[in-house]
Amino acid sequence: MSTTPLAQQPPSTQYFQKGLGLKAVAQGLLERDYHSHIVDYLRRHDFTLRIADMEIHLAQEFGFCYGVDRAVEYAYQAREKFPDRRIFLTGEIIHNPHVNRRMIEMGIGFLSGQYSNGVSAENLAPEDVVILPAFGVTINEFKQLSAAGCILVDTTCGSVLNVWKRVEQYARDGFTSVIHGKYFHEETKATSSQATKYPGGHYLVVRNMEEAERVCDFILGKLSREELLAHFVKAISPGFDPDLHLQKIGVANQTTMLSSESLAIAERLKQAILSKYGADDAHFRNFDTICSATQDRQDAVMKLVTSHQLDLMLIVGGYNSSNTNHLAALASQYTRAYHIEDPRCLMSAELIRHKPFGQSEEVETRDWLAAGPVKIGLTAGASTPNNKIGETVVRLAELRGEKVEAWLSA
Ligand code: SF4
Structure with a gap:
C-alpha cells in the first residue's frame, strides 16, 4: 500500500492510515452487516443458481473492492476506538446509500453532501475524529482538517x-x-x-x-x-x-x-x-491508472455476457457510483441491462425501476421479466455490499413465486 507523501501529513494531529488496531472486531461487525450466505453459495457453485426456470449467473468478480473493504472497515474500527467522540466523514464514504445510512446509524456524521446534518469542517474541534474516504480529499480539504487538529483516519485507497x-x-x-x-x-x-x-x-x-x-x-x-x-x-x-x-x-x-x-x-x-x-x-x-479492481469487474462482465446467452443483466449499486455505471454501460452493449440501486427496484415481474446509463434519473420499465425460461446475469459495483446481491437473488425468486432457500440445497 502506498503512503501519503510526508510533506502532506499533518504535523501534530493523530493520524491513522494503517488501521486502528481493531481489525478483528471490525471484521465481525462487517460480517454481521454485509455478509450474504447466498453469495457464498454462488461462489461455491460456479457462480450459478437455478430457481425453477430461472438461471442466475453471477459475474466472477463483483462487489466490494479492496479499497472499499478497507475504508468501511476503518470506519468501523474508528467507531469502536472512539465510542465517545464525535466522528465525521468528509462526504460519502463510498457511493452506496445502504453503507452511508449504516454510518449514520453508527452515529457517524457527514461534513458535506446529501447526508450532511449541518456540521461543516469549520465547526470541528481538535477532539473530533474525521474519516477521509477511499476517494481521498483535495489538498485544501486536507490542510483545513489538519489545521483543525482533529484525529484523522485516512482511508484513501492505495x-x-x-x-x-x-x-x-x-x-x-x-x-x-x-x-x-x-x-x-x-x-x-x-x-x-x-x-x-x-x-x-x-x-x-x-x-x-x-x-x-x-x-x-x-x-x-x-x-x-x-x-x-x-x-x-x-x-x-x-x-x-x-x-x-x-x-x-x-x-x-x-x-x-x-x-x-x-x-x-x-x-x-x-x-x-x-x-x-x-x-x-x-x-x-x-499512464493507465484504472485500478485492478475496476478492471477485474469489467473483465468479469465481458466474460459473463460473452459466454452465456443472457436474456438480461442486473447491475446492483448506487446510482452515483462511477464504477457501477460503467459496468452497466458495458453490459448494455451486449444485452438488456438494468442498473438497480437495490432489490426494492424489482417491483414486480412486470415493473422494474432502474437508471439508464448516461441519465441521472431513475425510470420505470414494464415487461422486463418474461414468463418462461430466463437467463439472468448479475453483478454489483465495487461499493455494493454482498447482502444487497443476496437480497436481489431472494427477490428474483419471489417474483417466480419461489423461496430461494429451497433451491440452495438442490
Ligand atoms: S475502485 Fe479501485 S481505486 Fe476505488 S477504492 Fe476500489 S480499489 Fe480503490
Whole structure:
C-alpha cells in the first residue's frame, strides 16, 4: 500500500492510515452487516443458481473492492476506538446509500453532501475524529482538517494514491494532466488538486471521447481557445491557458472509468500531439491508472455476457457510483441491462425501476421479466455490499413465486 507523501501529513494531529488496531472486531461487525450466505453459495457453485426456470449467473468478480473493504472497515474500527467522540466523514464514504445510512446509524456524521446534518469542517474541534474516504480529499480539504487538529483516519485507497503520484510527477515535469474522469467526482477533485501542488501545474478533465475530441481539435487548430475554455470552464485548473498548457500533456484517469474508453482517449490524444509535434515524447506521456479492481469487474462482465446467452443483466449499486455505471454501460452493449440501486427496484415481474446509463434519473420499465425460461446475469459495483446481491437473488425468486432457500440445497 502506498503512503501519503510526508510533506502532506499533518504535523501534530493523530493520524491513522494503517488501521486502528481493531481489525478483528471490525471484521465481525462487517460480517454481521454485509455478509450474504447466498453469495457464498454462488461462489461455491460456479457462480450459478437455478430457481425453477430461472438461471442466475453471477459475474466472477463483483462487489466490494479492496479499497472499499478497507475504508468501511476503518470506519468501523474508528467507531469502536472512539465510542465517545464525535466522528465525521468528509462526504460519502463510498457511493452506496445502504453503507452511508449504516454510518449514520453508527452515529457517524457527514461534513458535506446529501447526508450532511449541518456540521461543516469549520465547526470541528481538535477532539473530533474525521474519516477521509477511499476517494481521498483535495489538498485544501486536507490542510483545513489538519489545521483543525482533529484525529484523522485516512482511508484513501492505495490505487488512488498511485494516480496522485503520476499527476504530481507530470506537474513536477511541466506536463499538464489530462484526466479522464468526472470533474465533480470526489476522486477526480482530489486527483486534480494534486496537479496544482507545484507552481505552474495544471489540469483539464475530459469526461468521454467526445470531450477528448474537443481537446484534440484545439491542439490541431480546429477549435478556438474561447470555445475550448467555454466548454471546459468547470473542468480546468485556475489560470488554465490552452495555448500554453496543452503543449505538454500527461494522461491519467479516474480509477473507475470504462477501461476501453480510457485507453482509446489516451491514444486519440497521443495521435493529436504526434500530428502537431511529430514523434516527440517530450510532449506526451500516458499512464493507465484504472485500478485492478475496476478492471477485474469489467473483465468479469465481458466474460459473463460473452459466454452465456443472457436474456438480461442486473447491475446492483448506487446510482452515483462511477464504477457501477460503467459496468452497466458495458453490459448494455451486449444485452438488456438494468442498473438497480437495490432489490426494492424489482417491483414486480412486470415493473422494474432502474437508471439508464448516461441519465441521472431513475425510470420505470414494464415487461422486463418474461414468463418462461430466463437467463439472468448479475453483478454489483465495487461499493455494493454482498447482502444487497443476496437480497436481489431472494427477490428474483419471489417474483417466480419461489423461496430461494429451497433451491440452495438442490
Ligand atoms: S475502485 Fe479501485 S481505486 Fe476505488 S477504492 Fe476500489 S480499489 Fe480503490
